[in-house]
Amino acid sequence: MAKGHVPQEGSQLVGVVGRARRDIVAEYYKPADLVLAIGYDPVEFNYEDWVRKDLPLIHIDTVPADIAGGYSLAVEVVGEIRSILQALLKEDPIEHQWDLGALKVHRQSFTGR
Numbered sequence: 001m002a003k004g005h006v007p008q009e010g011s012q013l014v015g016v017v018g019r020a021r022r023d024i025v026a027e028y029y030k031p032a033d034l035v036l037a038i039g040y041d042p043v044e045f046n047y048e049d050w051v052r053k054d055l056p057l058i059h060i061d062t063v064p065a066d067i068a069g070g071y072s073l074a075v076e077v078v079g080e081i082r083s084i085l086q087a088l089l090k091e092d093p094i095e096h097q098w099d100l101g102a103l104k105v106h107r108q109s110f111t112g113r
Helices: 022-029 081-089 101-111
Strands: 035-038 057-061 073-078
Touching (some): 022 101
Parallel strands (some): 057 073
């Protein structure tokens, strides 16, 4: 869940999938066109419980993805996560069209502040 690894203030954290206020968190990630799961452990909350079947998933972890057939596992990278992320940092950034302006509104609805 990255709790404690991703700062809540000053970051793009939108909440925790499958936990408290999950309906509000789901509203924010619903328009996603890709899920990048880094170190995601489905023992907490299965991919199938929140990832649409047609939504491409990139799974980066020390173990293979645990996901049912019929889901769109676009890429799976198994290995030491730190090394994988360091290699990714060497790549050119990809522009996104995510509405980061909506993040503030989302966080206010999530936290009530």
